[in-house]
Amino acid sequence: MALDLTVSPLSYALGAAVTGLDIRRALQPDEVAQLRDAWLQHLVVVFPAVELTLEQQVRFSRYFGELEIHPVPSLRHAQYPEVFEVTNRKINGRPSETGEIGRKWHSDGAFTVRPPTASLLHCRAIPRAGGSTWFNNMYMAYETLSLTMKKTIEQLEVVNDLFGPHATPAYRFTSDERKAEEDRKQVPGVIQPVVRVHPETGRKALYLNPTVTRHILGMSVEESDSILQFLYRHSVKPEFVYSHHWGVNDLVMWDNRCAMHLAPADYARDEIRQMYRTTLTGEPHGRLLQ
């Protein structure tokens, strides 16, 4: 039992800072359980200013499940394939492919049939101002809908596709067309329900993704847009959002099943922003688009 562990809420909707436990050392099962409870309750947990090596980040992440290797091979770290670098710095003299990711609201991996349970992002470098990450609470977004709207969307499913016609260039990860074609084959489109029952809390959450959601299954893009645009706007009302202002070495762990996140372009691009992400393999969810 971690006696000094403190969980302090960071906003009304979601987010809590966890202190009083050295997460670099081997953890006891009851300590992991306490952290898991905090994360399930607050959706986003922040471990402020923890210097972590990649080994330590990988070990800590594994306490919460199996680690995913990113479906796009060029995005895997050379030594640690389960690590994904999010940065605007040059890597081996080449411009980064991840410098502009996350510019629209999304949850990670909603374009797969095993969307990751959690993502953990460790900050190595942050511009002098900005470079923040915003998170929202999709339980609240669902719970605050009218009963009629809840019933209307209950059975709806959406088509999610990372490389669909509306994909932003940043989501193509490359300007090389042949490589883009290979990436597309690695990541086919999927169908996901609009309302998701969280497998651990049993609570219902909206499960939408403005970055990869193309349209509601069985509806034209125009028909579904009127519903989707309303749901997107509703989901990210300021009262459902926590904006994290990074300090170097902050580790942030979020739940992709009930929260979306966004990385606004709110910093000077000639300053370096560098994060390492580890990602927990999720439970099977949705089905492949045939």
Ligand code: OGA
């Ligand atoms: C991610 C992501 C946002 C950020 O790593 O999944 O969306 O702020 N990152 O870097």
Ligand code: MN
């Ligand atoms: Mn993301």
